Structure formats: structure tokens, C-alpha cells
Amino acid sequence: MTPSRFQDGANARRRFGDQLDRLAPFLLRVDPLADAVVASFAAMPSGQGFRLLETALTRGIEAVPDAPPELRALFAAVDHVPVWVDWEAVSRGGTAFLRTGVIGGMLLAMQSLILGYASPGGNKPLALSGRLREQAGRRLAETGRFVHAVSQAGGMRRFGEGFAITVKVRIMHAQVRRLAHASGRWQTALWGEPVNQHDMIATALLFSVALLEGLDKLGYHVSPEQREDLVHLWRYVAHVIGVEGELIPGSYAEARRLAEMIFATQGAPDADSRALVDALLTHAARSAPNERERRRAEQRAALFAGVARTVLGEELAEQLGLPRTSARLAVPLVRALAAASSRAHALPSLQDFALDLGDRYWQRAIAFGLGGRPADFAPPERFASSRT
Structure with missing residues (x-):
């Protein structure tokens, strides 16, 4: 049965035909390898499984002699590099993004994240996790760190930071699925599975296709070659994070069509969408240490809202x-x-300078957003009891 969040309307059917029939089942498909790892970690003392994961990421699965078979199976999958991976294209895609600097950072928040919040089904794991307002700034900083890390030269190589974070996020997704079902509040018939295949590839498209569309609307020119490179980077990120190969687009044209198909079938934003957007725009002002900083934060939020209206x-x-x-x-x-x-x-003559400038922008923005607290991407042990 197709979850009711999937809006298979006449307009979408005329445009995409039976592709919709092939897309909808992915709302009920998840990531068995990662789910099995999380189940094995649940039988261990608190934190032990995550430490095994970190050792395998930094030293290789061979350095974990007591690794459960589920963890070995996961690393057999992520250690394998598909033949289609072009490391030079991966690197060029990350470089093209980092050069956008503050413009890319603004769009990450006001285009990519907000479009993710707009999905009335895809936003439910985050909404059910609780503390929407308190965690908004932290989520933005952690997302920035993830995107920055995968965009670094060598970041998605086997022992790169981007690769490690991607695998940790994959395990986090599996734990969120486990907690969502355990909460007793999850409605599969309405939303599909938590953090399902459909929503995982949608996220990769938000950081590639949606970002490119935002750059277009702001007048930042991205060449056709750079578009392909950025999509290629996120194609590999999607592979490592557990998206099934059938669902991962191989070109910018395929990625854009899939993004349009997802948007055409997701339905209108709901109350959780609006709560998440409000939290994103107001978190800095609410946490400002004094009146002066609060006014500055409100001015930035007003500018960001104007940019969001322009690109959305x-x-x-x-x-x-x-x-x-x-x-x-x-x-x-x-x-x-x-x-x-x-x-x-x-x-x-300016490309290296622009890359350095953009990279320094991201480092400063992430450090400020994290507020001195490290982002270890450890899976949550529980959901908060409150959704406010």
C-alpha cells in the first residue's frame, strides 16, 4: 500500500507517468544493513557500539577484531567503491560548492533545509524527535559541517572526514528509525517508513539540484560541467549513506527530473513545516546573549527570509x-x-583565492554554530518527550 503522503495527482501523472509507480515503493524501503548494525549495538553497553564504529572508520574494520557480523557486513558495503566513481569529478564538485562561500551557506539554510522542512512526510522524524526550537541552530551547524566535510578535497575518500561523517549519519538514520517506531507515534500508512529511501535521496538532491537552482535564481552562474560534478559528488555520498543504486541519479538531468517528481508528489507544507522554518529563522535571536546581538540576529533573519522568498x-x-x-x-x-x-x-587567477575564502567562511560559520561543542554525529539514545 502506498503511504497517503504520496500525492499521485493528475498533473503529476501526466508529466511522469508510470515512473510514479516505481518511485512510491521507496517510501516503504529503508536500509537493512544499517538497521542491523543499530540492533546489534542496542545489545551492547551504552556507547560501546559507536566506539567500535569510530575505530572501524579511523583504522579499518580489520582493527576491530570483536566487531559484530552486522558491522562487518556494513563495512563490506561502504568499503567498496563502485566503478562509476570518478574521484576527480567528486573533488571538482566539492570545490565548486566551497567557492560559493557565503552565498552557498545562505542557500544551504534558506533553500535546501527549508525545502526539506516543507515535506509534510519527510519532516516527521525530525518533528517527532522533539525540541524543535532548541535544536534549530545546532542542526544547521551540524548540517554545515557534514556538507563542508564531504566537499573537501579527499573528504569522501575511505579515510576522509566526509566519508566518516556520512557513515555516522547513516547509523544515526537507522537509530532514528528504531526510535520512531518505538515511540508509538509513527504512522507508516500516512508517512511511509522513517528516513526511508525516498527521503534519503531527496536530501541528496536538496544539497545538489536544489542548491544549484537557488544559485541560478540569485544570478550565480554554474557551468554545465560544474553541475555534473556536484551531482556526481552527491551521487557517491548517497551511495555511502545507504541509498539503493536504482534510485541514485547518474546525471544532472536525471537528478533534476527526480527532484521535480518528488516535489510534485509530496503535498503542501504542514504545521510541522512551519514550526521548523520558524525555529530556523528565530533561533539566533532567541539565544542572543544581549539586546544588541538580538537586534543583529533579527536583521539577519529578515534578510534570510527575503532571500528564501526569492528562491522558493x-x-x-x-x-x-x-x-x-x-x-x-x-x-x-x-x-x-x-x-x-x-x-x-x-x-x-582567482579560483584558488575563492576556494580558500569559501573554506574559511565555512570553518568560521560551523565553529560559531557549534559554540565550542563538538559534533560527533553519535546516534541519539532517545527522543525528547516534547515537540516544542
Whole structure:
């Protein structure tokens, strides 16, 4: 039975035909390898399984003689590099993203994350986990660290930081599935499985196709070759994070069509969508240490809301409850900055400088967002009891 969140309307059917019939079942498919690892960890003392995982990531599965067979099976899969992986394309894709610097960072939050929150089914694991408002800033910083790490040169190589974080996120997803079902609040008939295959590939598309669309709307030019490279990077990230090969697009054109198909069938944003967006926009002001910082945070939030309205479109912005602010008048300046940056980044003499500048932006932004607390990407042991 197809979960009711899948909106197979007449317009979507005319456009995508029986591809919809092949996409819908992935809402009920998950990641048996990772789920088996989490089940084996649950039988161990608290934290022991995650320590075994970290050892396997840093030293190889051979360095874990007491590894459970489930963990060995997972590493047999992630240690295998598919023949289609082009390491130079992976590196170029990450470099192209890092050069976007502050523009890319703004779009990561105001385009990619918000589009993820807009899914009334895909947002449910996060909504049910609790503490929406308190964790908004932390989620943004951890997402930034993940995206930054996979984009680094060599980041997705076997012992790169991006690879390690990707595997940890895969295990985190499996634990969220376990907790969601254990909570007694999960409605499979309505939402599908928690963190299912459909939603995992949707996330990879948010960090590639959706980001590229946001850059287009702000006037930041990305060449066709760079688009393919960024999609290739996230194709490999999707593979490592546990997405089935059949579902992973092999080109920008395929990725864009799949993203459009997912968006056309997901339904309108719901109350959880609006709560998540509100938390994203207001977390900095709510946690500001003084009145001056609070005003600055509110000014940034107003600008970000204006950018979000520009890249998401007015209809979706209204459905998400994005505020209308006078800061929208500053959006043309953001566009001018984006266009000027892309022209500068196209000059060979400035490309290394732009990469260094973008990388330093991400390091500062992540450090500020984490507030001195490390992001270890350990799987949660429980859901919070509150959803506020």
C-alpha cells in the first residue's frame, strides 16, 4: 500500500507517468544493513557500539577484531567503491560548492533545509524527535559541517572526514528509525517508513539540484560541467549513506527530473513545516546573549527570509509562513554580490583565492554554530518527550 503522503495527482501523472509507480515503493524501503548494525549495538553497553564504529572508520574494520557480523557486513558495503566513481569529478564538485562561500551557506539554510522542512512526510522524524526550537541552530551547524566535510578535497575518500561523517549519519538514520517506531507515534500508512529511501535521496538532491537552482535564481552562474560534478559528488555520498543504486541519479538531468517528481508528489507544507522554518529563522535571536546581538540576529533573519522568498517563490513561502520584511529590498544587493562572485570565480587567477575564502567562511560559520561543542554525529539514545 502506498503511504497517503504520496500525492499521485493528475498533473503529476501526466508529466511522469508510470515512473510514479516505481518511485512510491521507496517510501516503504529503508536500509537493512544499517538497521542491523543499530540492533546489534542496542545489545551492547551504552556507547560501546559507536566506539567500535569510530575505530572501524579511523583504522579499518580489520582493527576491530570483536566487531559484530552486522558491522562487518556494513563495512563490506561502504568499503567498496563502485566503478562509476570518478574521484576527480567528486573533488571538482566539492570545490565548486566551497567557492560559493557565503552565498552557498545562505542557500544551504534558506533553500535546501527549508525545502526539506516543507515535506509534510519527510519532516516527521525530525518533528517527532522533539525540541524543535532548541535544536534549530545546532542542526544547521551540524548540517554545515557534514556538507563542508564531504566537499573537501579527499573528504569522501575511505579515510576522509566526509566519508566518516556520512557513515555516522547513516547509523544515526537507522537509530532514528528504531526510535520512531518505538515511540508509538509513527504512522507508516500516512508517512511511509522513517528516513526511508525516498527521503534519503531527496536530501541528496536538496544539497545538489536544489542548491544549484537557488544559485541560478540569485544570478550565480554554474557551468554545465560544474553541475555534473556536484551531482556526481552527491551521487557517491548517497551511495555511502545507504541509498539503493536504482534510485541514485547518474546525471544532472536525471537528478533534476527526480527532484521535480518528488516535489510534485509530496503535498503542501504542514504545521510541522512551519514550526521548523520558524525555529530556523528565530533561533539566533532567541539565544542572543544581549539586546544588541538580538537586534543583529533579527536583521539577519529578515534578510534570510527575503532571500528564501526569492528562491522558493511566493506561493511556497506563504505556505511556510515566511515573514514579509523590508529586508527584501536588500535582495537585489545579494543578487549583485552573487553575480559578481561567479564572474570572479570563473577567472583562473582567482579560483584558488575563492576556494580558500569559501573554506574559511565555512570553518568560521560551523565553529560559531557549534559554540565550542563538538559534533560527533553519535546516534541519539532517545527522543525528547516534547515537540516544542
